[in-house]
Amino acid sequence: MQYTIGERRKTKELWGKLFVLPTCIFLFVFVVYPIFYTLILSFCDYNFAFDKKPTLIGFNNFSNMVKDKQFLTALSNTLVFTIFIFTLLIVLSLAFALLLFNKKKNSWFYRTSIFMPIVVPASLICLLFTWMLADNFGIINRFLMNIGLSRYTHNWLTDAKTARWWVIIVSIWGKVGFSTILFLSGIQRISTDIFEAAEIDGAVGWRKLLYIIIPNLSETFVVTGIWAILQCLKLFVTPNVLTKGGPGNATLVLYQNIYNEAFLNFEMGYASSIAFVLTALVMIFALINMKVSRREY
Amino acid sequence: MSRKQKPLTAIMITFSLLVASLLFILPIVFCIFTSFKESIEIIKDVTFFPHMWSLVNYDYVFVRGTKYLTYYLNTIIITVSAVTITLLLSSLSGYSFAKLPFKGSKALLGVILFILAFPLAALLIPIYIMEYSLGIINTYLGLILPNLLLILPFSVFIMSGTFIDMSHELEDSAEIDGCNVPQTWWHIMLPLAQNALVVVLVSGFYSVWGEYTISKTLATKDSIMPISVALTLLKSEDWNYGVLAAAITMSIIPPITIFTIFQNNLVEGMTAGAIKG
Numbered sequence: 082m083q084y085t086i087g088e089r090r091k092t093k094e095l096w097g098k099l100f101v102l103p104t105c106i107f108l109f110v111f112v113v114y115p116i117f118y119t120l121i122l123s124f125c126d127y128n129f130a131f132d133k134k135p136t137l138i139g140f141n142n143f144s145n146m147v148k149d150k151q152f153l154t155a156l157s158n159t160l161v162f163t164i165f166i167f168t169l170l171i172v173l174s175l176a177f178a179l180l181l182f183n184k185k186k187n188s189w190f191y192r193t194s195i196f197m198p199i200v201v202p203a204s205l206i207c208l209l210f211t212w213m214l215a216d217n218f219g220i221i222n223r224f225l226m227n228i229g230l231s232r233y234t235h236n237w238l239t240d241a242k243t244a245r246w247w248v249i250i251v252s253i254w255g256k257v258g259f260s261t262i263l264f265l266s267g268i269q270r271i272s273t274d275i276f277e278a279a280e281i282d283g284a285v286g287w288r289k290l291l292y293i294i295i296p297n298l299s300e301t302f303v304v305t306g307i308w309a310i311l312q313c314l315k316l317f318v319t320p321n322v323l324t325k326g327g328p329g330n331a332t333l334v335l336y337q338n339i340y341n342e343a344f345l346n347f348e349m350g351y352a353s354s355i356a357f358v359l360t361a362l363v364m365i366f367a368l369i370n371m372k373v374s375r376r377e378y
Numbered sequence: 379m380s381r382k383q384k385p386l387t388a389i390m391i392t393f394s395l396l397v398a399s400l401l402f403i404l405p406i407v408f409c410i411f412t413s414f415k416e417s418i419e420i421i422k423d424v425t426f427f428p429h430m431w432s433l434v435n436y437d438y439v440f441v442r443g444t445k446y447l448t449y450y451l452n453t454i455i456i457t458v459s460a461v462t463i464t465l466l467l468s469s470l471s472g473y474s475f476a477k478l479p480f481k482g483s484k485a486l487l488g489v490i491l492f493i494l495a496f497p498l499a500a501l502l503i504p505i506y507i508m509e510y511s512l513g514i515i516n517t518y519l520g521l522i523l524p525n526l527l528l529i530l531p532f533s534v535f536i537m538s539g540t541f542i543d544m545s546h547e548l549e550d551s552a553e554i555d556g557c558n559v560p561q562t563w564w565h566i567m568l569p570l571a572q573n574a575l576v577v578v579l580v581s582g583f584y585s586v587w588g589e590y591t592i593s594k595t596l597a598t599k600d601s602i603m604p605i606s607v608a609l610t611l612l613k614s615e616d617w618n619y620g621v622l623a624a625a626i627t628m629s630i631i632p633p634i635t636i637f638t639i640f641q642n643n644l645v646e647g648m649t650a651g652a653i654k655g
Contacts, residue, residue: 096559097478101486104471104534111527112493115504122503129507180395185383193638194399196645200633201406202588202606205626209409212619220408220426254402262645307495315497318590322610336591339499344595349503356500363497 123354129347142354152355154330155338162334163313165249170309174257178264179290196258203255207322210251214238241331244324248332252319256312260305267301268294299374306370314363335359406630412623420619435624445600446625453587453604453629455518460525461582464533468578469571472537473563477549487538494531501527502595509596516599524592529582536647540574541567577647580640584633605629
């Protein structure tokens with residue numbers, strides 16, 4: 082080669098930069114710039130329909146938030162949904178992963194059915210659930226009637242309490258497959274030596290789960306936890322399609338609140354400040370999750 | 379695990395898995411069955427299985443309801459373009475992060491990792507304003523580019539994770555043979571990264587195919603809407619559930635088919651990405 086080593090490294094670095102350039106340009110325009118723009122907008126009054134330009138108003142958006150009933154409802158709903166969905170997601174997907182791990186033969190069908198909802202468009206599944214839950218021609222009410230439980234039939238989506246539960250159930254239906262994959266591969270990575278040693282020591286059943294499997298999954302808990310928190314806090318599709326935030330504001334979440342303020346009322350400034358709060362929540366929860374999952378056992 | 383399962387334990391495991399699987403599958407099967415029923419059967423009889431199999435709904439979607447085909451076509455155009463661009467960008471930048479390091483490339487990869495955790499809501503408002511002033515709201519371009527946000531960061535990880543595991547010897551010998559960097563990337567490295575490319579392709583495909591939030595925000599005209607948004611807006615005006623079920627069935631079959639074929643690659647790749655990320 083007629084190149085010196087130094088020249089060779091330089092051309093490689095140059096190509097390296099060229100190769101990331103398109104990705105960087107894209108991320109700059111669609112991520113970096115928007116983040117700063119949101120940050121600035123959250124301190125502005127900017128009605129996209131009427132105002133020509135954003136005007137700085139300091140912390141007014143944030144002080145208005147504290148008095149805004151819609152926002153407060155959305156915040157508390159989001160937190161309640163987060164607690165329920167997060168807990169159920171972790172518990173159920175750990176359970177599914179353990180079941181699949183212990184199913185020795187012919188697990189293909191079960192694996193496929195549990196994972197499949199991940200790839201099905203969430204909005205269309207919600208649409209499907211709205212008819213399955215319909216009052217008079219919904220298959221779920223009809224099923225209850227046919228097995229003699231007519232007194233449990235219900236107008237599921239117009240009652241605040243049951244509507245909330247169905248938002249939780251349908252959200253979990255669509256998401257639990259992904260966390261099951263993460264847990265399953267976490268369990269599979271625990272070495273067989275550990276299992277064998279534990280069995281010789283007499284750790285079976287619940288003891289094996291508590292003392293062997295869960296402590297060895299702490300890394301998986303961090304990853305799955307962060308993922309699950311993100312899914313909960315940015316919950317939007319399920320309440321949006323299933324209940325439209327209703328009945329009343331029973332299933333109004335922060336994401337929907339942002340959407341309404343920005344794209345129905347065109348209050349871009351105020352919506353940005355709510356988005357800012359949501360982002361802060363994501364970061365805080367992710368940190369808490371990391372601290373809890375990484376503690377020593 | 380060497381210990382043999384007791385038969386009772388094995389039966390309980392199978393039974394629990396069967397119940398769980400049915401809960402996931404039944405809604406989808408119900409949708410498929412409904413698409414073959416006539417509307418009287420759907421509203422009046424409300425049964426799970428169709429009494430009479432009828433293709434009337436599919437006839438409506440394909441022959442009379444041209445708007446459904448428009449939505450379907452929009453979804454296809456947006457998905458294919460976004461996934462193609464992602465394949466190109468992620469295999470280029472992933473290769474760079476893994477094999478052509480430069481000053482600050484590690485930090486850059488860290489930034490991309492951070493983006494994965496960023497809620498879309500914080501980005502959509504400025505993106506809307508930006509696209510509005512550029513006049514690309516309600517255009518394919520205006521929908522394709524933001525969709526990259528969903529899949530590009532994850533794909534970059536998958537690709538760089540794959541390239542980093544490949545030996546340097548291959549590159550060195552390619553270089554001695556006179557390949558420059560782009561030639562090495564194209565002729566030697568990309569063919570070896572096939573598995574990762576499949577993961578990027580499949581995960582990108584179903585993410586964009588079913589995407590709702592971005593399109594709901596940036597597509598306000600009927601003619602540009604993908605099927606995932608358009609159908610949810612239809613339901614109050616078209617009360618024909620059979621037709622809707624047919625349209626839904628048509629739009630859940632492609633991702634399910636692809637998932638079933640590539641399940642093993644995908645599961646492996648997704649966990650690898652999640653762990654490295």
